[in-house]
Amino acid sequence: MEAVASENIVKGLVEIVGQKYVRADDVIRWTYAIEDFAGTFFHPLSDKYGPPDIVVKPHSAEEVSKILKLANTHKIPIIARGGGSDMTGAATPLKKKGGIILDMTDMNRVLDFQEGLNAVRVQPGIRWGELHHELAKKGVTAGLQGPHGFLGATLGGGIGGNCFSINSPKYGWLNENILNLQVVLPNGDIIETGSLANTKVKDWYYRYCNGPDLVGIFLGAAGSFGVITEFTLRTYPIPEYSATLAYSFPDTDSEIKFVFKLEWYGYVTDLWGIAFFTLPDSLKRILAPLVGERDLAIFATEAYDKDIFKAQKKAIDKMAKEFNGIAIPVEGICRALGISIINQTEWMGGGIFGKVMGPNGSDTCSIAHLPQWQRVVGSALEIMKENEDALSGSIPLIGADHFFLFAQLLGRGGVANTFAMTPADFMDPENLKKAQDLYQAIVESYMDTGVTALYRIGKESQFLTKRFKPEYISFMKAIKKALDPNNIMNPGVHGLGLEEEE
Ligand SMILES: Cc1cc2nc3c(=O)[nH]c(=O)nc-3n(C[C@H](O)[C@H](O)[C@H](O)COP(=O)(O)OP(=O)(O)OC[C@H]3O[C@@H](n4cnc5c(N)ncnc54)[C@H](O)[C@@H]3O)c2cc1C
Incomplete structure (x- = not known):
């Protein structure tokens, strides 16, 4: 087979998009070899990711069409890429296959x-x-x-x-x-x-x-x-009236019931639910003086009319009391957690990631059935307990006391999001391997509960796509084969197009 970055193929791409938008030099190739997040290194396939052979920036559907025709003729993998922040290897080529990255950011x-x-x-x-x-x-x-x-x-x-x-x-x-x-x-x-x-x-x-x-x-x-x-x-x-509110709850069960109802009634715009028992000691120490050992729901609510907004806030307060919720001043809590309220509803949880995870942790992209979410957390906590000492060497790096769970009770459609952080020292291969194994064990344990699924699979979880029912995977493979018989489109995602690897 002709090399991907051969003169012939580069020339063909230059004819389509112009010289300026085709790059095959090492600096650019390696820039696209990783995703924008250190956590990607935890994934079982992470050592199989590699640089593309060529990076191309298209500017129209017609250009993309010509590129795909060219790629099909020469059977070259094509990986579309936006910000490259998916964290699941989805926007990164497989080392063995390389290929062309279509950087879509000029469109x-x-x-x-x-x-x-x-x-x-x-x-x-x-x-x-x-x-x-x-x-x-x-x-x-x-x-x-x-x-x-x-x-x-x-x-x-x-x-x-x-x-x-x-x-x-x-x-x-x-x-x-x-x-x-x-x-x-x-x-x-x-x-x-x-x-x-x-x-x-x-x-x-x-x-x-x-x-x-x-x-x-x-x-x-x-x-x-x-x-x-x-x-x-x-x-x-654009809603004219909005507020960020915070309530604490005596236990996770009450909090879950509140979150579920809040969403069901359509009162919540965004929400972070924090289950105290899942937090690392460092965060517990920050929160305890403010809320004791109670669980926490911080959420935004909004309305288009002043009177409706007032009535909505009253209804929320009544609903929280039904589940023994106590209203707490939101500013202090947000400051403690590193959440910045941009303009009431546009607030970011980014701070909390930075604070507790640092650059050396990983999270899972799992969602769970909200009412049964505690089962998922329970199974992960059990594994963490069993491995309490395994990663102690990496702990000073992240400022957290040990690997931990952080729960976001998303609410939407009755799902909760769970972040299991398994910090590691990237400079220590043994420590990294332990963290990777633990990460995989936790994700597997989530899946074993039967009430969770992953929402961004990418190339991360070959071990999970293997759990798809055989009829489902055959259906997916049939669609793939019909649309992409040469298997050029992002081989490796969702377990598709990896046959030769296996
Ligand atoms: C700190 C942090 C927090 C995050 N929080 C969240 C979160 O709350 N929720 C969440 O969902 N994600 C989250 N993410 C992950 C990520 O930011 C999002 O999934 C985001 O939507 C990815 O966008 P991107 O442009 O970076 O996509 P990329 O990583 O570039 O691409 C993602 C996938 O889409 C494909 N793709 C890109 N463009 C096209 C196209 N034009 N046509 C076809 N396929 C295409 C790629 O091939 C790849 O498979 C977070 C990431 C970080 C680092």
């Missing part, structure tokens, strides 16, 4: 916004910060603010990785807000889904029409079925 424009449509048409390389800026000028909001702690991530990457976002408890996951996609298929065909599949329709975006929902198969597909080149996203009015 970052707002294309169409029409009042009355409640929708905005954008290119996938747009970053959350840019989108907010553009929408604010039109007097609307996307509702969702972007993934926690990383506003540089792109919307296209969020679609590829099933992003849940700040404000997901109210507005849903990113992919619940997608009304249409333009996708370049691996053979180079450019398709529109939903209402735009009709040749006459130009600027009306509706998802559920013209036959089956073909938007769905590209959502969360991590670029394995095609490259998204445009899409339409719902927009919302």
Whole structure:
């Protein structure tokens, strides 16, 4: 087979996008060899990630189409990439395969916004910060603010990785807000889904029409079925009244019941629930003087009308009391946890990651059935207890007393998010290996409970995709084979296209 970065292929790419947008030099290649997060090194496949052979920046669907045709002719892997922050190896090539990274970040424009449509048409390389800026000028909001702690991530990457976002408890996951996609298929065909599949329709975006929902198969597909080149996203009015509130609860069970009801009634915009018993000692020491050993719910609420807002806050207070909740001043708690309230509803949990995890920890992307969430936590805590001394060498590095769980009771659709941190010393291979093994054991234990699933799988979890029911995996493989017979689209994600590796 011809080398990926051969003169012939580089020349072909230069003809498509121009000299300036094709790079095959080592500095650039290695910049794209890792994702924007140290935690990626914990994944079982992390030593199998490597640099691409070439990085290309396209500027239109037509350019992407020509690139995919070229890649198909030469059977070269194609990995679409936005901010590269997925943390699951999803935006990184496999070392053995290399390939072309399609850096989508120059396709970052707002294309169409029409009042009355409640929708905005954008290119996938747009970053959350840019989108907010553009929408604010039109007097609307996307509702969702972007993934926690990383506003540089792109919307296209969020679609590829099933992003849940700040404000997901109210507005849903990113992919619940997608009304249409333009996708370049691996053979180079450019398709529109939903209402735009009709040749006459130009600027009306509706998802559920013209036959089956073909938007769905590209959502969360991590670029394995095609490259998204445009899409339409719902927009919302900007709520005029908003507040961040905090309550403490005597136990996790009461807190879970409160969170569940709060979301069910539609009062919560975003929420962090913290279960005291899961925290590392360092965080317990920070929180105990403020709330004792009680669990904590910090959340945002908003409304469009002053009177409704007042009534809503009253209803929330009544609801909290039903579960023995006590209102606490929110500013002190947020300061202690490193959460900055940007403008009441746009607040970030990024600080808490930095404080307790530092650069040397990893988390899992698991969601669990909220009412049964304690089972998931219980199983992970058991493993952690068994391994209490295993990683003690790495502890000074992160300022946490030992590896720990941090729980975010997301609420949306009754799911909770759990972060199991397994800190490690990257300079000590033995210590790193122990952390990786522990990470895998914890994730496996989550799955064993039967009430949890992962929402960003990427290339991270071959051991998890093996748990898919055989009929499901065959169905996925059949779609992959039909769309991408040469297996060029992001081989390795979701356990697809790894046959030769195995
Ligand atoms: C500190 C921190 C906090 C985070 N918090 C969250 C969180 O709260 N919720 C959450 O969901 N994630 C979170 N993440 C993970 C990550 O930021 C998000 O998943 C984000 O949406 C990824 O966007 P990206 O542009 O970086 O995607 P990338 O990593 O570039 O890509 C993600 C996937 O999408 C594919 N892709 C990219 N562009 C396209 C395209 N145009 N067409 C087809 N496929 C494409 C890629 O191939 C890859 O498989 C966090 C990460 C960090 C570092």
